Amino acid sequence: MSGLTPSANPDSGRTVISVDAMGGDRGPAAVVAGISLSANKNPDIAFILHGPEDTLRRLVARKRNLEGRVEFRDVPDVVSMDDKPSQVMRHGKSTSMWSAVESVRNGEADGCVSCGNTGALMMLSVVRLRKLPGVNRPAIAVLWPSAAKSGFNIMLDVGADISADENDLLQFALMGASYARNGMELEYPRVGLLNVGTEEHKGRAELKAAHDLIASNAENAQYEFVGFVEGTDIPGDRADVIVTDGFTGNIAIKTGEGTAKLIGSLLRQAFKYSPLSRLAALMAYTSLNRLNKRIDPRRVNGGVFLGLNGTVVKSHGSSDATGVSAAVKLAFKLGQSGFSERLAARVASAVSLPQDDASSASEDENE
Amino acid sequence: MSGLTPSANPDSGRTVISVDAMGGDRGPAAVVAGISLSANKNPDIAFILHGPEDTLRRLVARKRNLEGRVEFRDVPDVVSMDDKPSQVMRHGKSTSMWSAVESVRNGEADGCVSCGNTGALMMLSVVRLRKLPGVNRPAIAVLWPSAAKSGFNIMLDVGADISADENDLLQFALMGASYARNGMELEYPRVGLLNVGTEEHKGRAELKAAHDLIASNAENAQYEFVGFVEGTDIPGDRADVIVTDGFTGNIAIKTGEGTAKLIGSLLRQAFKYSPLSRLAALMAYTSLNRLNKRIDPRRVNGGVFLGLNGTVVKSHGSSDATGVSAAVKLAFKLGQSGFSERLAARVASAVSLPQDDASSASEDENE
Numbered sequence: 001m002s003g004l005t006p007s008a009n010p011d012s013g014r015t016v017i018s019v020d021a022m023g024g025d026r027g028p029a030a031v032v033a034g035i036s037l038s039a040n041k042n043p044d045i046a047f048i049l050h051g052p053e054d055t056l057r058r059l060v061a062r063k064r065n066l067e068g069r070v071e072f073r074d075v076p077d078v079v080s081m082d083d084k085p086s087q088v089m090r091h092g093k094s095t096s097m098w099s100a101v102e103s104v105r106n107g108e109a110d111g112c113v114s115c116g117n118t119g120a121l122m123m124l125s126v127v128r129l130r131k132l133p134g135v136n137r138p139a140i141a142v143l144w145p146s147a148a149k150s151g152f153n154i155m156l157d158v159g160a161d162i163s164a165d166e167n168d169l170l171q172f173a174l175m176g177a178s179y180a181r182n183g184m185e186l187e188y189p190r191v192g193l194l195n196v197g198t199e200e201h202k203g204r205a206e207l208k209a210a211h212d213l214i215a216s217n218a219e220n221a222q223y224e225f226v227g228f229v230e231g232t233d234i235p236g237d238r239a240d241v242i243v244t245d246g247f248t249g250n251i252a253i254k255t256g257e258g259t260a261k262l263i264g265s266l267l268r269q270a271f272k273y274s275p276l277s278r279l280a281a282l283m284a285y286t287s288l289n290r291l292n293k294r295i296d297p298r299r300v301n302g303g304v305f306l307g308l309n310g311t312v313v314k315s316h317g318s319s320d321a322t323g324v325s326a327a328v329k330l331a332f333k334l335g336q337s338g339f340s341e342r343l344a345a346r347v348a349s350a351v352s353l354p355q356d357d358a359s360s361a362s363e364d365e366n367e
Numbered sequence: 368m369s370g371l372t373p374s375a376n377p378d379s380g381r382t383v384i385s386v387d388a389m390g391g392d393r394g395p396a397a398v399v400a401g402i403s404l405s406a407n408k409n410p411d412i413a414f415i416l417h418g419p420e421d422t423l424r425r426l427v428a429r430k431r432n433l434e435g436r437v438e439f440r441d442v443p444d445v446v447s448m449d450d451k452p453s454q455v456m457r458h459g460k461s462t463s464m465w466s467a468v469e470s471v472r473n474g475e476a477d478g479c480v481s482c483g484n485t486g487a488l489m490m491l492s493v494v495r496l497r498k499l500p501g502v503n504r505p506a507i508a509v510l511w512p513s514a515a516k517s518g519f520n521i522m523l524d525v526g527a528d529i530s531a532d533e534n535d536l537l538q539f540a541l542m543g544a545s546y547a548r549n550g551m552e553l554e555y556p557r558v559g560l561l562n563v564g565t566e567e568h569k570g571r572a573e574l575k576a577a578h579d580l581i582a583s584n585a586e587n588a589q590y591e592f593v594g595f596v597e598g599t600d601i602p603g604d605r606a607d608v609i610v611t612d613g614f615t616g617n618i619a620i621k622t623g624e625g626t627a628k629l630i631g632s633l634l635r636q637a638f639k640y641s642p643l644s645r646l647a648a649l650m651a652y653t654s655l656n657r658l659n660k661r662i663d664p665r666r667v668n669g670g671v672f673l674g675l676n677g678t679v680v681k682s683h684g685s686s687d688a689t690g691v692s693a694a695v696k697l698a699f700k701l702g703q704s705g706f707s708e709r710l711a712a713r714v715a716s717a718v719s720l721p722q723d724d725a726s727s728a729s730e731d732e733n734e
Binding site for chain 1: 648655
């Protein structure tokens with residue numbers, strides 16, 4: 001083993017990220033290439049890599065810049081994309097995903113990254129890391145390319161098959177605002193509640209109730225509530241944090257992905273159409289590349305699980321080195337800022353508000 | 368009045384479209400320019416135009432090709448975008464929207480087009496035209512640019528604030544398949560049910576029930592059921608008809624619109640970046656224009672109300688001449704094919720299936 005002493009202790013100087021090397025569609029080589037990219041850019045990062053040690057050591061040995069910065073956890077099994085979360089909970093102890101989450105649980109890593117099965121990773125994270133005090137339902141938050149100055153909006157929950165009541169939606173607003181503050185340096189994020197219209201009389205009953213709850217918590221939790229927003233505002237500049245239930249959020253994010261993909265492929269076709277347009281594509285290469293970077297899902301693919309004792313970042317299943325590196329960067333940033341602790345404080349201070357009057361809430365929370 | 372004798376009677380040779388000239392964001396000039404575009408392309412079309420007759424006559428007089436092809440219905444009032452549907456129902460008899468729907472109701476037009484307030488148009492259409500026998504909940508269907516050979520998929524319902532149970536979703540599937548057959552000439556359309564995953568165990572309970580209902584009606588109603596589809600499939604090539612509830616559909620369509628708009632504006636920025644990229648944009652003009660046409664929401668903006676005694680097409684509020692013309696084209700196509708009657712037959716033949724065994728259903732329906 002190298003001279004690295006991974007530790008979540010900030011005194012060690014390095015932030016340690018626990019990485020599930022298996023389970024992504026492109027295998028461990030893409031993951032190792034990704035952490036190598038991260039290591040290049042960031043001298044303050046170290047890794048614990050989970051998977052079959054022999055394979056991983058061989059891959060890591062080829063990357064000079066990883067020398068002395070990686071520890072291994074030898075585990076033989078892999079969670080596949082088809083495994084049911086409940087099966088993984090019962091029989092998955094020797095998988096790289098389980099092991100990767102465990103490193104956060106036992107404090108040897110400051111955050112975890114996996115490209116594997118989302119449902120299994122979520123269940124594992126919830127069961128092993130446990131929910132923060134006061135959090136009823138953890139959520140998955142994604143960054144979404146937008147017209148905002150930062151270039152991104154945060155949307156949560158995109159976690160799939162569960163609906164959310166007004167209290168869940170309030171917690172998503174609190175967690176999303178906290179994430180915006182710590183992950184995107186937005187001191188006073190704008191929070192919007194996703195609905196089918198911006199008029200207050202529209203939409204489902206739980207949305208109207210959530211509207212009032214989120215509004216009454218705004219001052220105390222230091223966000224600006226912009227009210228209902230629509231699908232067009234997800235990539236827009238009206239809100240930094242878009243709050244919705246996991247079903248709607250999942251449909252929306254995938255619709256956006258699909259639309260971007262269709263336009264990209266039509267654009268490529270357009271530029272291949274004639275010799276002139278092929279030449280034009282060449283000439284506009286730098287500009288188009290800049291556009292591509294801006295909306296490249298690989299660069300924004302870090303879905304973060306919010307509401308747990310520890311930071312877990314879900315990278316896209318088909319992540320290549322660029323995608324893994326983006327997810328690692330996010331885990332690093334959140335791990336370094338002590339995000340989980342801050343979020344816990346925020347939720348704890350606000351959770352009593354639905355019952356109480358907003359003005360009677362404690363005002364001593366620090367974030 | 369001109370020599371035109373508008374009539375829904377196919378023997379008259381012309382298909383008559385009733386057009387609400389007011390209520391769109393760009394006023395009656397854009398609407399008249401739009402019907403003039405349609406008249407240019409289509410010798411078999413005539414119009415009834417609803418709004419303040421003086422204003423409309425002046426606008427129409429400037430378009431030579433509209434001579435003898437437009438009748439007027441003089442009504443003073445306009446439904447605004449902020450009017451509540453219930454108010455319009457009570458006090459809206461002298462509005463251009465009401466009058467436009469009325470021309471379909473009394474049989475003098477084969478279809479109606481309006482750029483006005485969606486909620487009001489929907490409520491007016493439902494109350495005045497009434498639902499087709501057997502239809503529980505009418506739906507709004509949109510065309511969506513896609514990777515499919517036809518260039519479009521149909522998605523329904525996008526009608527906003529109502530949820531749908533499994534029987535509603537089955538009816539959406541039947542109506543969407545019928546629309547695909549009559550509006551897009553797809554003999555055997557592929558129908559998909561929108562969910563957060565393609566596995567059959569995923570998603571809400573009503574989606575699982577709808578899955579089975581839609582599957583068991585496939586053979587009888589002559590569509591192929593491809594099962595659950597995801598947000599990425601809305602602009603994709605897995606299904607021609609995407610079935611979902613009005614809330615989810617509305618969020619999805621607006622997310623897609625917003626994403627396309629963001630990419631468009633980033634693309635324009637990219638091409639303005641340097642003299643070289645500006646030159647490139649010039650050189651690729653034709654190709655980019657072709658792309659633009661393909662995904663231009665103005666060209667696909669005709670939302671159709673399905674399940675009523677009569678065809679009503681909702682054009683985008685900000686429709687310009689191109690947008691109005693696209694909506695008119697759709698209304699013409701559906702009006703000419705006797706779409707409402709065919710859809711009624713289809714729903715009537717299938718509506719008993721949820722209770723009965725699929726194999727015992729009548730097999731004599733013609734569509």
